[in-house]
Amino acid sequence: MTQPIRAAIVGSTGYGGVELIRLLLQHPHVDITSVISSSTPGVPIANGFPHLNEIVTDTLDAVDVPLIRSKADVVFLATPAGVAANLAPQLLEAGLKVIDISGDFRLKSGEVYEKWYKHKPAADEYLAKAVYGLAEVYGEEVKGVDFISNPGCYPTATLLGLVPAVKAGWIDPATIIIDAKSGVSGAGRGLSLTNHFAEINENFLAYKVNKHQHIPEIEQVLSREAGQEVITTFTTHLVPMTRGIQSTIYATVKGKRSDEDFLELYREFYKGRPFVRIRPKGKVPGTKEVWGSNYCDIGFSVDDRTGRVTIVSVIDNVVKGAAGQAVQNLNLMMGWDEATGLAFTPVYP
Incomplete structure (x- = not known):
């Protein structure tokens, strides 16, 4: 049996970071050797996350590249935008493998990144080096590399629904x-007025209308797959629930296509990919049906009256939209079965 790979998680006190801990604790080929926080180093992680009490007894490390290098082989960066742009190159130069869950390396243009994220971009050479880890579409490109940019949550749900x-x-x-x-x-x-209970409870809110930072990421991939520039209308809404993304997509169908045609196309496209489930004719998924899992469920309805198709794609934003896909990318990077450590049933109800 081979030695487990040593993993460090930078940003362990965020939702993406703590979800990585939950998933990697179950992974047969990974040992978590360092949990890292720039805000609370020296404090037991269970202080901030009591559900980890007597499960993870580690004290949070500071962000220190030589220390990380001494403890880890692969580093997950679950950091706010703008942090990984500086940190990832240092870790790569130290000989570490890096999977970045922030948005700092998803866009290939530094100018576009700065416009949408309002942060200074990473150096062009690292933007070019990062492999975009939409696992079901670019899984072959991920294999064997040392630097992966994990897709955003909204783009994951949306692109898996659209690419085929x-x-x-x-x-x-x-x-x-x-x-x-x-x-x-x-x-x-982090606390803000928008996600304050009294503001979001019994409320339904559109936000960042025509300004969401995931717009150029979605358009970048769609343009690549279409072989032409693609510009979309993308509107995000905040729903009073903890987890889940539903992306409802509308488009005009070219030619005469039926629900059965779309089902066959998508089933063939995702054949052998364990985490995309295509619903039968007449069935569309809800977020509760993928809660806590790495699944993306997709359903369709072609409207002969309007000549349009409606595609409904759902994920758990913290798992498939972040930590779960990062683990899936680690599996592909290392040459393991992509479902390793992730083959669990959604939580229901």
């Missing part, structure tokens, strides 16, 4: 409209 149809030329890319909704955990653990 766009790549096949079955929909008109110019007509794509994306109506996406997320639970409040997507905003992170």
Whole structure:
């Protein structure tokens, strides 16, 4: 039996970081050797997350590259935007493998990144080096690399719902409209008026209208798959639930296509990929059906009256939209079965 790989998690006190801990504790080929926080080094992680009491007894390490290098082989960066742009290159130069869960390396243009994220971009050489880890689409590109940029939560749900149809030329890319909704955990653990209970409870809120930072990420991938520039309308909403994303997508169908045609196309495209489940005709998924899991469930309805298709794609934003996909990418990076450590049933109800 081979020695387990040593993993460090930078940003362990955020939702993405603590979810990585939950998943990696079950992974047969990984040992968590360092949990890291810039805000509370020296404090037991269970102080901030009592559910880890007597499960993870580690004290949080500071962000120190030589210390990380001495403890780890692979580093997950579950950091706010702007942090990984500086930290990831240092870790790579130290000989570590890096999986970045922030958005700092998803966009290949530093100018576009700065416009949408309002942070100074990483150096061009590292933007080019990072492999975009949408596992079901670019899994072959991920294998054997040392630097992966994990997709965003909204883009994961949206792109898995769109790529097969766009790549096949079955929909008109110019007509794509994306109506996406997320639970409040997507905003992170930090406090703000928007995710304050009294503000979001019994409320339904559109936010960052035409300004969401995931717009260029979605368009970058769709443009690559369509072989032409794709511009979309993408609107995000905050829903009073903890976890989950539903991306409801509308587009004009090219040619005569039925529900059965879309089902066959998507089932063939995702054949052998264990975490995308295609619903039968007439069935669309809800977020509760993937809660706590690494699944993405997709359903369709072609409207002969309007000539449009509605695609509904759901994920758990903290798992498939962040930590789960990062572990899936680690598996592909290391040459393990991509479902290793992730093959668990969604929590229901």
